[in-house]
Amino acid sequence: MATTSITNALGAGSGVDIKELVTSLVDAQYAGKTARLTKQTEAITTQISGVATIKSGITGFASALSSLVKGGSLATSPTSSNPAIVIATALSGAKLAGLSSTIEVKQLAQSQVATSAIRQDTIASVGLGSFTLTFGTAEVTDGVMTKFTAGAPDAPGTIAPVVIPITSGNSGLSGIARAINAAGAGVVATVLTDADGSRLSIKGPTGEAKAFTLTATEDAAAPGLSSLNIGPAPTDGTAAPTTTIGSIAQDSLVAVDGTPLKRSGNSITDLVPGVKLDLVSASLGTKVTLGTSAPTTALSQAVNDFAETYNQLAAMLKEQTDPVSGALRTDSAAIALQRSLRGLTLTPLVTSGATGAPTTLAEIGLQTNRDGTLSVNAATLTSALMKYPDAVEAMFADGKGATGKGLSAALSAISDAAINTTTGLGASSVRYTKSQADLADDQADLTKAETNMTTRLTAQFAAMDARVAAYQSTLTFLTQQIDAWNNSSN
Incomplete structure (x- = not known):
């Protein structure tokens, strides 16, 4: 083969x-x-x-x-008879058996919002120096802060004053807003612009004790920061701040089963055991019933x-x-x-x-x-x-x-x-x-x-x-020889 x-x-x-x-x-x-x-x-x-x-x-x-x-x-889960006023949710691990309360929301907590006078250019330098941001309580009349009391240093929840440097790299309105936000002091600064120009708006945390002032320490060679001051009129006769207080800092006022209470925010977890209350709107005289489902x-x-x-x-x-x-x-x-x-x-x-x-x-x-x-x-x-x-x-x-x-x-x-x-x-x-x-x-x-x-x-x-091949070759040779001998003998 x-x-x-x-x-x-x-x-x-x-x-x-x-x-x-x-x-x-x-x-x-x-x-x-x-x-x-x-x-x-x-x-x-x-x-x-x-x-x-x-x-x-x-x-x-x-x-x-x-x-x-x-x-x-x-x-x-907890229920609210009027979610347009109060939303109730259960806290983790809460035992709500037998829950039955009434809530009256008399006032919502809100933040102080202060807005500066209009400026036409958000990049041009306002001035150099620094701002000191101080928290406390304030009295406001017709958008003007008339009195401010700084928070006691040892009082619970008091935020220490914060110094915010203003240099040539951040001295425009937009740069000042960025510098305030970067300080992480609990307020949020934004620049609001319309056809009339731009304004610096600063919003603080909610709560009566979270009103704030912003006081400039100016560089004598580049003044101007005081035009953004927030606070009462100085007692030394200098010009009063031109910022407007559009929203005052205040606590929420609620009555739980008839007992009046104050909180610094609108999301409250320590009034009704096991329940988080989110205050949506104030409604004097309206009692919201809390129950369970x-x-x-x-x-x-x-x-x-x-x-x-x-x-x-x-x-x-x-x-x-x-x-x-x-x-x-x-x-x-x-x-x-x-x-x-x-x-x-x-x-x-x-x-x-x-x-x-x-x-x-x-x-x-x-x-x-x-x-x-x-x-x-x-x-x-x-x-x-x-x-x-x-x-x-x-x-x-x-x-x-x-x-x-x-x-x-x-x-x-x-x-x-x-x-x-x-x-x-x-x-x-x-x-x-x-x-x-x-x-x-x-x-x-x-x-x-x-x-x-x-x-x-x-x-x-x-x-x-x-x-075997070699033996086979030898055998073939011998056979041929024998055949040759036989032929020659004949």
């Missing part, structure tokens, strides 16, 4: 296909080991994939529940969503730990996770409450079926939400507290244990990855051994074939 194969050409003397012979011998030697390594590699790869899938499933489940709980939609619908949906997500994860675990075909059927971490999840419905999630109140998921209608999945008994859940809404809400509360740790914390604990790198699936992942690397090394060694054996046998059979 004609062929261009070098190995086959080497068999020309013996008539043996050396390439096929060597391949058959090497396969016979290593086929079993190769098949075993391939099977082991495929199994390890499947195990690594299974671990990654389960880790993703349990961490995603725990994270989603935690986000839902922290979002606040599963907790009792139970998250009954949201909790019912959360229970059903929990069961659905649980079942998806349970199906994944069941497939991976199947005693016959599961890739992780002998993985202790996967089996432990499965066992922990199965016990979750019977785990007490609240440790205190009304007599007879449910403490486990099973008691609010989450029942375990024969196949390990969960289903929701709608009647039991509805009854629990009607009779013991606080207990059901506590199960979905954020973190640990007087009522127990809650479902989110319990699931997070299971998740943390599952992915633990010492005893959980994290450790399994490390172990399988190392086994995969070891198998790769074994495969490399096996491939090298096959190559070496192929080279050795090819060389041996080539040498044999060369000798």
